[in-house]
Amino acid sequence: MNRNLFLVLSLVSVLLAACGKAVAAKSLGNPTEGEAIFNQAMIHEAPGCITCHSVEPNKVLIGPSLAGVATRAGQRVPGKSAVDYLRECIINPNAYVVEGFSTGVMYQSFGEVLDEGEINNLIAYLLTLE
Numbered sequence: 001m002n003r004n005l006f007l008v009l010s011l012v013s014v015l016l017a018a019c020g021k022a023v024a025a026k027s028l029g030n031p032t033e034g035e036a037i038f039n040q041a042m043i044h045e046a047p048g049c050i051t052c053h054s055v056e057p058n059k060v061l062i063g064p065s066l067a068g069v070a071t072r073a074g075q076r077v078p079g080k081s082a083v084d085y086l087r088e089c090i091i092n093p094n095a096y097v098v099e100g101f102s103t104g105v106m107y108q109s110f111g112e113v114l115d116e117g118e119i120n121n122l123i124a125y126l127l128t129l130e
């Protein structure tokens with residue numbers, strides 16, 4: 001194949017892959033609204049994500065930094081997609097406990113406090129933390 005044509009086709013496929021990812025996150029929920037929820041000190045009667053999680057790399061508050069979580073989420077549990085893993089982290093945090101952290105420390109009742117739309121917006125936001 002002509003080298004320039006090959007380069008152009010490679011570039012197009014990279015761009016398409018990037019857009020596809022953004023579209024997938026968007027159709028699930030709204031990342032901007034998810035970020036706003038994430039940054040609240042309190043979410044309804046629950047402690048906010050930001051009180052335990054930084055999004056700065058390696059900065060541990062009470063929970064692990066969520067920098068790069070979009071990249072590792074799909075590899076945490078074999079056979080579990082990033083979206084399914086992140087949903088489980090929110091509604092059932094003890095199902096998978098991050099190495100070096102203890103069971104039961106993350107607030108356990110987000111599944112009752114948050115509605116489906118809020119959870120989807122949060123997941124869409126977490127998927128932007130690559």
Ligand code: HEC
Binds near residue numbers: 053090097106
């Ligand atoms: C009271 C502190 C606390 C709050 C509040 C909290 N978390 Fe956590 N979270 C933790 C701890 C501790 C862990 C590590 C232990 C575990 O996996 O359960 C964790 C783990 C996670 C993980 C897994 C990260 C990874 O690298 O696999 C995600 C994702 C997560 N939390 C998202 C959230 C979101 C979203 C919110 C807000 C809706 C939230 N957390 C609120 C303490 C908290």
